[in-house]
Amino acid sequence: MTFQITVQPSGRTFTAQPDEAILAAGIRQGIGLPYGCKDGACGSCKCKKLEGSVVHGPHQSKALSADEEAAGFVLTCCATATSDVVLESRQVTEAGAFPIKKMPVRVTALAKASPDVMVLTLQLPASDTFQYHAGQYVEFLLRDGARRSYSMATAPHRQAEAPTMELHIRHMPGGKFTDHVFGGMKEKEILRIEGPYGSFYLREDSDKPIVLLASGTGFAPIKALIEHLRFKNIQRPVRLYWGGRRPADLYQSDWVEAQCADMPQLRYVPVVSDALPEDGWTGRTGFVHRAVLEDCPDLSGHQVYACGAPIVVESAQRDYLAAGLPADEFYADAFTSEQDKLG
The missing domain is CATH 3.10.20.30 (Beta-grasp domain)
Incomplete structure (x- = not known):
């Protein structure tokens, strides 16, 4: 039945x-x-x-x-x-959503972007095409049957240049997968992934101004969205608010600044919550989701795409709806760790 x-x-x-x-x-x-x-x-x-x-x-x-x-x-x-x-549910995708595939990938580069963030570049099989929306994620299939989810930090059009994807992985000490990424993982290692997954991607049928909210490595899918916006020449006003505890947590700020130089519609607001005197930080401070409300107290005409720690996403959803944001214009991907899942 x-x-x-x-x-x-x-x-x-x-x-x-x-x-x-x-x-x-x-x-x-x-x-x-x-x-x-x-x-x-x-x-x-x-x-x-x-x-x-x-x-x-x-x-x-x-x-x-x-x-x-x-x-x-x-x-x-x-x-x-x-x-x-x-x-x-208003977030049901069109018929013919991209198929979910399992495939082997090869590690082609490991680069530390900060003391606890690794940029991992993976090569996909040349004989197969991997279709996805900017903002979606893949799951690593570990040998013991466990799975670990990471968002793609590159937009799908980049597949035309080379069948690769970039992921941003934060080290969680004691973590089954991230200890390996920061320890024994080597170039040319073969991993298995499955995807694409997730409903976090740009709704292109709107002309509303966009707020992008990221905390920590929640920047990864936001980076893919920015690449996609630029590739499609979408001219909607976009504000990116990226928050970290220390300036080093904003590990690709230079990349964002470079995009702003070529995208007049993009404004970048970095926010640091726990800067120390030796950081020499002169920018915005406090909670990143609150910085949005300081600049845009009325969100009734916006779309928000929020990604990062669950507490940031939950706080943003609560406060932004109170600031007039329609509930169906808040799109989010909370980066739920294994510890979060244990409650």
């Missing part, structure tokens, strides 16, 4: 097995529901259930509270259907 899942207002439908998470069923059938961590930790996949019944697997209350569940909200990443279900 299978259940029919209908997504409004698009009208897209797909089927789900009784023991299959709704999100997994949608991905399997090319239905682009919004999601982030896929582990019940970030809340990116939360949407309203209009009809039907579901059962939730383990999840964190910050992703879906008991009150929200009682009000009819579901986390599609850990909800299984017990009847036909109708959901409301």
Whole structure:
């Protein structure tokens, strides 16, 4: 027996097995529901259930509270259907979303961008094409079956130059994957990836001004978005707010400044929260998401793309909606670590 899942207002439908998470069923059938961590930790996949019944697997209350569940909200990443279900989600991609593939990749370069950030360049198979939206991510398939997710920092048009992708990896001491990246990983090593995943990408059917918000390595998918904006010659006004604790955390500021020189519509606002006297920092300070509101107290006419630590994304969503941003104009990718998933 299978259940029919209908997504409004698009009208897209797909089927789900009784023991299959709704999100997994949608991905399997090319239905682009919004999601982030896929582990019940970030809340990116939360949407309203209009009809039907579901059962939730383990999840964190910050992703879906008991009150929200009682009000009819579901986390599609850990909800299984017990009847036909109708959901409301405005972030459903068009038919024919890019296929999810598994493929081997070869490490071609490892470059430290800061003491705890590695820029990893991967070569893709020349015989295959890997299609994705700027802002999406891939998952590394580790030997023990574990997975680790990282956003692509390069826009898809770069594949025409060479089948490579760039990832920005922050060292999490004790981390199964990042300890290897910062320790034993060598050029020419073969890894396995799967993707593309994620609903974080530019909505090009709008002419609204864009706010890009990044914390730490949340800059990676934002970099891909900027490359895409430049490639497509999109002239919408764009403000990038990139926050870190120390100036070194803004590890590709020079690259951003170079883009600003060629993109008059792009404005860059770096923000540092914990600068020390020896840093000589003279720029903006404080919480990066608050800097946006200092400059744009009314966000009702904007689109926001936010990426980085879950606390930054959650704070931005709460405060920006209070500043008039329509709920369906906030697009986010919370970088949920394995520690975050443990709650």
